[in-house]
Amino acid sequence: MSDELSTIHVSEAIRQVMVDHARDCYPEEACGLLAGQPDGRLAKAYPLTNIAHSPANYVIDPAEHFRTLRHARSQGWELVGVFHSHTHSPAYPSPTDVALAPEPDWLYVLVGMERMDTLSVRGFRIRDNQITETALSFEAALSFESHPQEERRL
Amino acid sequence: MTHTIRLPTILRVHAGGDASVTARGATVGEIFADLGKRYSGLARQLLDPDGSVPVFVNVFLNDEDIRYLQGLNTPCSQPSEITILPSVAGG
Numbered sequence: 001m002s003d004e005l006s007t008i009h010v011s012e013a014i015r016q017v018m019v020d021h022a023r024d025c026y027p028e029e030a031c032g033l034l035a036g037q038p039d040g041r042l043a044k045a046y047p048l049t050n051i052a053h054s055p056a057n058y059v060i061d062p063a064e065h066f067r068t069l070r071h072a073r074s075q076g077w078e079l080v081g082v083f084h085s086h087t088h089s090p091a092y093p094s095p096t097d098v099a100l101a102p103e104p105d106w107l108y109v110l111v112g113m114e115r116m117d118t119l120s121v122r123g124f125r126i127r128d129n130q131i132t133e134t135a136l137s138f139e140a141a142l143s144f145e146s147h148p149q150e151e152r153r154l
Numbered sequence: 155m156t157h158t159i160r161l162p163t164i165l166r167v168h169a170g171g172d173a174s175v176t177a178r179g180a181t182v183g184e185i186f187a188d189l190g191k192r193y194s195g196l197a198r199q200l201l202d203p204d205g206s207v208p209v210f211v212n213v214f215l216n217d218e219d220i221r222y223l224q225g226l227n228t229p230c231s232q233p234s235e236i237t238i239l240p241s242v243a244g245g
Contacts (some may be wrong), residue, residue: 004234027165030171031242031244032244037191052243056245057243057244057245058243058244058245059241059243060241060242060243062212062219062239062241063219064221065212065239065242066212066214066217066239067236069239078180082242082244084244093244095158095245096244096245097244097245100210100241100243100244100245101244102162102164102240102241102242102243103162103164103240104164105163
């Protein structure tokens with residue numbers, strides 16, 4: 001089921017950070033966090049370290065998570081989601097993703113790598129173990145995008 | 155001495171919806187014990203039955219992960235900010 005009323009606009013720069021990180025980390029799963037502006041728009045994707053170093057699981061480095069939180073707040077943003085890649089399965093939350101979903105209000109973005117030439121990027125909400133797809137719209141140049149990739153890693 | 159504990163969204167339900175709470179104590183463990191007097195549900199999320207911090211809970215005292223300090227015995231000699239972060243993980 002797609003939640004059309006909550007379409008999330010994703011700038012090309014943010015989409016590219018997620019896709020590039022997925023490719024950079026392959027064959028391991030890639031992961032990172034998403035910051036949002038007070039009006040709900042996505043502000044930045046932070047590519048972070050998967051300390052599980054696994055093709056089947058991810059765990060975001062807690063220290064990087066903390067520094068990302070600090071950086072986002074210093075910009076007036078909040079952490080609003082997480083992204084990670086599925087190296088051999090579709091861009092859809094796995095049972096593990098559902099079981100471990102840390103925040104009911106977060107956006108969960110999946111980068112599916114079944115086809116390396118056309119990676120799929122999809123968004124979901126995970127609440128009470130229920131998955132609801134959130135439509136993502138990808139936009140090339142938005143006026144609020146003023147910080148495309150100035151800081152690939154914290 | 156009063157310290158501020160910043161909570162992730164998922165734990166705020168155990169603290170009346172507040173994003174941060176205050177507690178007193180001379181160590182992180184004492185602060186968590188003080189929290190438990192007012193927010194028993196929150197304390198159950200922060201401490202396992204054996205009294206340890208669950209592996210999926212990250213606790214930062216100011217800028218440092220308490221795992222790399224003295225854990226729950228880490229002293230808080232100044233008014234401090236404790237940030238609770240759930241592990242972000244999946245498959």
